[in-house]
Each structure stands twice: as structure tokens, then as C-alpha cells.
Amino acid sequence: MTTKPSELHRLHNFCAGPAAMPTQVLAKAQSEMLDWQGKGLSIMEMSHRSSDYVGVAEMAEQKLRSLMQIPDDYKVLFLQGGASLQFSAIPLNLLMGGTGDYLTTGAWSGKAFKEAKRYAELGLGQVNEVATSKDSNFTTVPDRADWQLTPDAAYFHYCANETIHGVQITEPPQVAVPLVADMSSCILSAPIDVSKFGMIYAGSQKNIGPAGLVIVIIHESLLDRASQWCPTLLNYKHMAEKGSMSNTPATYSWYLAGLVFDWLQEQGGVEAIAKVNHQKAERLYAAIDNSDFYQNPVVKDYRSIMNVPFTLADASLDKLFLQQAEEAGLLNLKGHRDVGGMRASIYNAVSLESVEALIEFMQQFEKNHA
Numbered sequence: 001m002t003t004k005p006s007e008l009h010r011l012h013n014f015c016a017g018p019a020a021m022p023t024q025v026l027a028k029a030q031s032e033m034l035d036w037q038g039k040g041l042s043i044m045e046m047s048h049r050s051s052d053y054v055g056v057a058e059m060a061e062q063k064l065r066s067l068m069q070i071p072d073d074y075k076v077l078f079l080q081g082g083a084s085l086q087f088s089a090i091p092l093n094l095l096m097g098g099t100g101d102y103l104t105t106g107a108w109s110g111k112a113f114k115e116a117k118r119y120a121e122l123g124l125g126q127v128n129e130v131a132t133s134k135d136s137n138f139t140t141v142p143d144r145a146d147w148q149l150t151p152d153a154a155y156f157h158y159c160a161n162e163t164i165h166g167v168q169i170t171e172p173p174q175v176a177v178p179l180v181a182d183m184s185s186c187i188l189s190a191p192i193d194v195s196k197f198g199m200i201y202a203g204s205q206k207n208i209g210p211a212g213l214v215i216v217i218i219h220e221s222l223l224d225r226a227s228q229w230c231p232t233l234l235n236y237k238h239m240a241e242k243g244s245m246s247n248t249p250a251t252y253s254w255y256l257a258g259l260v261f262d263w264l265q266e267q268g269g270v271e272a273i274a275k276v277n278h279q280k281a282e283r284l285y286a287a288i289d290n291s292d293f294y295q296n297p298v299v300k301d302y303r304s305i306m307n308v309p310f311t312l313a314d315a316s317l318d319k320l321f322l323q324q325a326e327e328a329g330l331l332n333l334k335g336h337r338d339v340g341g342m343r344a345s346i347y348n349a350v351s352l353e354s355v356e357a358l359i360e361f362m363q364q365f366e367k368n369h370a
């Protein structure tokens, strides 16, 4: 990889998604853009059935399997429609007349529950909200003792990292039924034990690559439960049998995901990047906690290491903060409209240097305006 990132005009990008990409990956994609490996055409111009492209796709899957140590009895699917379409695919594939248990800890798990409800209304089964932290404005996770679990539920769904509210559940909840986790904004950020899950899914545009893909990691035993009403393209068993190529997949995003997996391996893999991620998060939260000017509302045990929402003591300074941050090369810090204030998304591709630049800016801004 020849282009030196330091010579490029690349600013600090804290966007929640589509999010920052590793500069080396973009440079590699650029170098292969017109002529992929001497074939005289771009990878995005190739048939998804060609042996070259199938090789790229299969390699990407192997790299992900190796990074996450995915056991052999799990299928890995590269689908489309984003994480949001999985909110429908999950009940259509897994409800099977039973009950879907849902834990609501923020906007995304709330949306997943709401979508599943529609299928319950159609008669595909029941849904049960196990507990919600709505009363705390999603700043914590409901006490385990208060969860109203269904003993023989078809599955238990939760969101491991609430991207908007900045609430993370690090340890997989211990439940007796298949665990289904939305990991869109925390996949590959720290090691997890895949064998504890029935299914993990993640949209690509946070920690995996550009938008256009959703990755589904699912235990084989869950593949034959789909409702007869499940659309073919949402049917996990069908997509597993077709190697995620029942129809044309998002070929270029899939290729780029493979390059990001290479990059992550070069960084030392998931364990190594987790160390950096913890450092980034610890420093940013410490800067917030050590000041009366900034505040993060989330209960400490559940603070996300990927998405850090924060408010200014004087909200009338928000606009100025964002404007001056942008002038300092710190982009996309505006908080989600549901939460307000600011949010720094510090995914794998956001370096410790970027986080330090943000902290320095925050401290200077406080000095000027406190």
C-alpha cells in the first residue's frame, strides 16, 4: 500500500454510520479500482458467479470466521436490506408459532420489537417485551431480576450496543433459549464467544465497511424454522444453501468488507483492536467525567465503547461547538435528533489520535466558554 495517509486530506470522522473507513483500505481499493489483479476490469464489473468474484466472497467469509473464531456449525450470510430488514427476517424465520422475547434498551431494540409485533398480529406467534429502560430515557439496562422471560421462548432478542443512546451490554445475557443479538455497531470491536449465540447480525456500515450489507451469523439448528410466508430472499436456509447468492449480492461492499477484515488482521485482530478501543473510550469518558462542562448520562457499567453521546452544560453553545469542531477537522459530532447534544462514534477505524484530537478540542472549548 503506497499512499501515505499523512499526505492526504483526511479529517477526523466521528460519524455514527456510514462511518470512517481505514485509510489503508480505501487506498488499496483505489489502487485496484480500474484493474483488479491484472484482470483488466474492476471487481465491481465482474459477475458474482465468476470464479474470481466467488473467490473474493469466500475469502471474506473465511477472514471473518477466523477473526471472530466462528465455529463450523454456524452459517455466515452476506445479505442486503441492512440490520433493519433483519427486524422482519428474525420473526419470519424463527418465531414458528412461539414467543419472541425482546429486551428494549434503546431505539434499535425498540424498533426490532415493534417490527416483530406486526408478525405476531398476523398470527405467526407472540412477542413479549421482557423489560424496557424507557423510563430512564434509555440510560441503563433493566435489572436482570425484573425481566419477564418466557420459559420456552422461540428466541431472546437484544441489542448489544445501542448506537443512538450509547448503551452497551458487554456480557451476553444468560437465557435458556436461542440468543439473537443486533451487533451492528459493536461487531469486531472486542472478542465475543459466538457459541453463546443462536444468531448475531450486523449492518456493515459501522465496523465492517461501506453500507449495503448485513452479516448474519446463525447456528445451523435455527435454519429450518421459517414460516411459509417468509420471502425467499429473507429465508436463512435458502440463502445459506445459495452461498448468499440467490440473487445478485452487494458485490462491491462485500469485497470492501474483505479488505477491512485484512486490515483488522494486520492490526493484530479483534483482541488487539479491543485494547485500543478500550483506551479510546476510557480517555474520552474520563475527559467528560472530569469536567462540569460535559456530561454523559449513561450508567457507567453500560457505557458503550463505540458510541459516546455527551451534552454541554449550556445547550445554547451546541451550535458553536459543532461549528468550531468542524473547523478543527473534527466531523460529524452532532448527536442523534432523539437524544440531542453530541455523539462521538469511535469505531475500529477511528484512531486513538483522532480521539485525542477531540479531547484536546473539548478541553480548549471549555476553557474558552466555561
Ligand SMILES: *Cc1c(COP(=O)(O)O)cnc(C)c1O
Pocket (backbone or CB within 6 Å): 017, 081, 082, 083, 084, 085, 108, 159, 161, 162, 163, 182, 183, 184, 185, 203, 204, 206
Ligand atoms: C445502524 C443500526 C441499525 C440499522 O441499520 P440499517 O443498516 O440502517 O438498517 C440497526 N441496529 C443498530 C444497533 C444500528 O447501529
